[in-house]
Amino acid sequence: MSVPAADQDILARRSEIAKGLKSIIPNHLVIDDDSSMRAFDADGLSAYRQMPLLVVLPETTEQVAAILKWCQTEQVKVVPRGAGTSLSGGATPLGDGILLGLGKFNKILEVDYDNRCVVAQPGVTNLGITHEVQDDGFYYAPDPSSQIACSIGGNVAENSGGVHCLKYGLTTNNLLGIEMVTMDGEILRIGGKHLDAGDLDVLGVMTGSEGLLGVVTEVTVRILRKPATQRAMLVGFDTVQEAGTAVSSVIAAGIIPAGMEMMDGPAINAAEDFAAAGYPRDADALLIIELDGPEVEVDALLERVEAIMKSEGATSIRVSTSEEERNQFWAGRKSAFPAVGRISPDYLCMDGTIPRKALPEMLTRMAGMSQKYGLRVANVFHAGDGNLHPLILFDANAPGEWERAEAFGADILRNCVALGGVLTGEHGVGIEKRDLMGEMFSEDDLKQQQRVKCAFDPDHLLNPGKVFPVLHRCAELGRLHVHKGQMPHPELPRF
Amino acid sequence: MDILSPTSLDEVRDIIRNCLSDETSLSLRGAGTKSSLGNPVVADAQMQLSGMSGIITYEPEELILVARAGTELTEIEALLEAHNQMLSFEPFHPEILYGGTSSGTIGGMVGAGLSGPRRIASGGVRDYLLGFNAVSGRGDIFQSGSRVMKNVTGYDLSKLMAGSFGTLAIMDEITIKVLPAPETSVSLVVSCSDLASAQAACSQAFASAHEPTAACILPRDIAANVNLGGDAFAAIIRLEGVEVSVANRLTEMQNLLGPIGELHSLTQELSANLWRQVRDAAFFNETHEQIWKLSVAPTACVGIVNKIKTSIDASYFMDWAGGLIWLAGAGERLGADIRDVMASNGGGHATLMRASDDRRQNISVFQPQAPALMSLHTRIRRAFDPKQLLNPGRMGA
Structure with missing residues (x-):
């Protein structure tokens, strides 16, 4: 790159x-x-x-x-x-x-429980918003794993997700309004405490635009009442295929858990070594399924999910009986990255999404790629929404390993697209996946996206070099090629 | 007027390229159910999109449905219902407000971006449009988004398409996220002495852990008309989900809201019927000259409506816990007055949902934006449709 x-x-x-x-x-x-x-x-x-x-x-x-x-x-x-x-x-x-x-923009400006929103400056951390309202029983739902450090403005730029977006959505689904500044210095206010903005959804296209369209200087986000109960279930399977089918069966039964995570054998063992979360080491796949809501509902759904897991061939099932135990279940998953960091000098974290049904095929392909590149891989997934986080293990000091790891990663993402998925589920394109954009988009697709960029920043001054592999000048993108008399279907009826 | 009826995206592209060469503008039409919504369009020809119809893919376990833009909304809703799934955002059905027998097409639904009662709890059309392909006003075929739940690859152009009223591009394949339908649904009616306490009931309901999925407010006259309590404002809270949970939450909600007013609950059938009426603004009728929709901060609805009522004879009700005010009235000044009152009560946006062509010619149907933002919107439109060929003028410049 x-x-x-x-x-x-x-x-x-x-x-x-x-x-x-x-x-x-x-x-x-x-x-x-x-x-x-x-x-x-x-x-x-x-x-x-x-x-x-x-x-x-x-x-x-x-x-x-x-x-x-x-x-x-x-x-x-x-x-x-x-x-x-x-x-x-x-x-x-x-x-x-x-x-x-934007680190100095670190103040929460308003908490409005009646309208369930918080107005904050963009440098406030994601978790800072929850901290502000948690004593009153509220929280901010999107929970990227970096939430202790990442800023809410950065969340808007990247459309950050987390483990609970299966039920609660990404940043874009929890953002009500922004104040932003365009490259020409105009200050714009879009949305607010009300829903939608009443014309083109600029708020929607700003979210996830990776800092290329404008600089966010204030956000208004939706806060939610903390669920009455949260319980998690740990389920072991002999194969990732069975675990993948079990995930689909839960959705097919009409249940949308708050989170549904999967780890493969290498990830299970690395996490267990690191966090002693009580994971079954002999399992080749582990599901962590979290349900939240009123206690009676969680109890009822846990029963149904447990029945599904049994019929899909689960080899072990544990349900958390206390908040402490639930946190312990999550401790392994949440420390998966540092845990893998202990078994390998370096790792590269990828972030593709695939249709859930393609999970077994993807894992088979990944095993093949692991052999081809001679590098180990550990997998953690947001299985509920098909978002993969393969961790490619390598040693940056070993000649050629970094290059092989990068090539391996790119290959994984190409396969995600080939299986009907996308290059990035929540980490963004940035410079990392920029040169792979052509795998998912045609030249015309990318040019149309860049024309939107031109509407905001015609000189390509804001965060250039990110997202798009080739930067076209806006004047060139704006040019129209009218092919009069050379139509592929001049006979097309006009009646 | 010429009517063009393409059946494929390639044909649409060829037509647009022809239109570019002779600068022919087009009005776009699906089922034509919402053609009187938006600023009046003057175009040289019409493109009829009902020939691009049919459900392409429906995968209940993947929670996705892909349909061509001209597919009838009712066909999609019937298919989902047969699989106990739904369009979670409860799309507005236009028959009651605009007449006719069709509920419109999925393309029209996305283009208008009108979401129903569940919008406040779990998002609108914009939140469930995962991807699409289309022909821009430049005559290029392009696609954006995907068929998976979680995707941040490139700009989220789906957001721009939802609610763009056909002013950016002509869509063909539309990918929508669907959700399981709730097993059961009940509504709790709280009879309140005034608007402020009805709104407070809604805010309290949403601030609770009892997970309501909708909350509306009916004033005395409408509440009486639909037999929801004598001489009182009705705040109506909907609870949905697993049966044992709904029963439990109903009790909790009764305990919470009992101090505000008298309570009674609606059976599943009455409840479903009521929320359809709320979704489609079925409480208004032909005699109302103008029907407006205001999106505001929920608590602001009280001040806004009370202020408007001091000088204008208007009929109204609210959805989204007060955040969506439906208001019917008459007169040349109505729109300007509504927007003035709204601006001095925390802001928001007001859309003229139904009025004569004449009336719509003389006031902006959509909320006027601040000049810098308006100019950005125009630049975005030109990025898709530089010659203003698509639904010219229907939504801003």
């Missing part, structure tokens, strides 16, 4: 650009010394490091607007950054672009 070559003219103007920015925002908000900038040289995709041209840390929406407007005029690129936890390189800096950090 390559990062675009830096524009030498911009590099040469660095001190002038710093001076320009200091003329519009207070000096201390412009960071230009290498040691302070070092903290911003990568996001969660830490294999890619790059010092930004400069870092700016604005404190107000007006400052963000002034910075963007100035950069538009001066044709300087901007990379927005929340907490920098992106796993796809969404916030990887550009050497010839300023990094716009």
Whole structure:
């Protein structure tokens, strides 16, 4: 994966650009010394490091607007950054672009229980929103595994998910409104405490746009009442195929659990070594099924799910009987990444989604690829919605292993698309999957997406080099080719 | 007027390319049920899309259904019902408001983006549109989204399509996420002395752990008409799910809302009928000159309606716990007054759902946006349809 070559003219103007920015925002908000900038040289995709041209840390929406407007005029690129936890390189800096950090936007502005929403600045952490309202019995539903650190603004940019989105949706389904700034410095308010915005759904297209369309400076999110009861079930199977069928059977029975996770043998053992969660080591597949809601409902559904699991050939079933035990069940799954980190010097976490029915086929193919590339793989899945997180184990110090791991990962994602799925379920495209976009989209598909980009940012100044493998100039994208008299179907009736 | 009736996406593309070369604008028509919703369209020709119909794939275990845009909504709903599944967002059925016998097409449903009572609990049309393919106003075939539940690959153009009233592209295959239908459903009616307490009942219900899936408010006259209590406002809360759970939650909800007013519950059948009426605004009739829909913060509905009622003779009811105000009235000033009152009570947006062509010619059917946002919307439309060939003027510039 390559990062675009830096524009030498911009590099040469660095001190002038710093001076320009200091003329519009207070000096201390412009960071230009290498040691302070070092903290911003990568996001969660830490294999890619790059010092930004400069870092700016604005404190107000007006400052963000002034910075963007100035950069538009001066044709300087901007990379927005929340907490920098992106796993796809969404916030990887550009050497010839300023990094716009939103960390100082860290306040919760309003809690409104009657309308069940929270208004917050984008730098507030995902978990920070739940912390603000949990004493009153509420929570914010999307729960990406980085929720202790990741920012709510970053969640909007990436349309973050989590283990509970099977029932509660992704960020896009829980976001009511935003304030945002476009590259030309316009401040826009979209949505709010009401539903929908009354014209084109700009809120919807902003969510998951990976920082390419605008900078979010305020969010309004839906909060939910905490369910009365949450209980989890651990189910072991001899084969991943059986476990996959069991997942489909639960859905077919009309039950949508709050979460339905699967781990394969290597992941089970790594997690058990690390967290001693009580997982069955002899199982080749483990399901963690969580049900939530009123106690009588959870009891009734647990009974039904247990019956389904038995008829699908479960080899072990345990149901949590206390909150402590439920947390213990989850401890293994939630520590799967660090657990795998202990059995391998390095790992690469992939994120494709496939139709659930394709799971057995995908796992067969993955075993074949594992042999081909000579690298081990451990699998954790959000099985309920077909979202895979294969962890490819490698040693970055062993010559050629990093390249093989990357090729293995790309192969997995190609297979996801071939089986009717997608390149990324929740981590985003960023730079990591940028060059694979052609696997899923035609040139025309990608051009149409880029025309939307042009409507927001015609000079490609906001987070360029992410998401799209080839950047077309907006003037070129806007050109119409009218083929008068050369129609494939000139005979088409017009009656 | 020319009527073009393509049967495939390739034919649509060829037509659009012809239209581009001679700058022929098109009005798009599915079943034509909502053609009087939106700003009046003046176009050179009409594209009839009912020839692009049929359910392509339905996989209950995968929770997806793929249908061509011209497929009748009722055909899809019947198929889902036979498998105990549903369109969770309870799409609006247009017969009552606009007449006719068709419930419209799935393409029209997505284009209008109108969601029913469950919108507040589990999302609207926009939240369940997983993907589509289409021809843009540039004459290019493109696709976006997918057939899986969880996907963040590229921009979410499905969101733009939902509610775009055919001003961006002409869709063919539409992929929708479906959900299991609840096993049982009951409604609890709370008789309230005034609007404020009815709204409070709705907010309390949604702030509870008893998981309501809908809440509406009927004023005295409408509540009396549908036999829901004497001289009182009715707050109606719907509970759905597994039978034992619904029974339990009904008791809990009765305990919670008992202090607000007298309670009674509706049987499954009465409940289903009532929510269909709420979904389709069936409490209004032909005599209402204008019918408006206001999306506001739920608690704001009280101030907005009380203020409007001081100067205007309007009939109304609310869905979405108060967040959706349906309002019927008459007069040249009605729209402007509604939007003024709304703006000074926390904001939101108001759509003129039904009125004569004349009336719709003289007021913006959709909520006017702030200038910078309006200009962004125009740029987005041009990104799909640079020559304004598709439903020109139906929704903004």
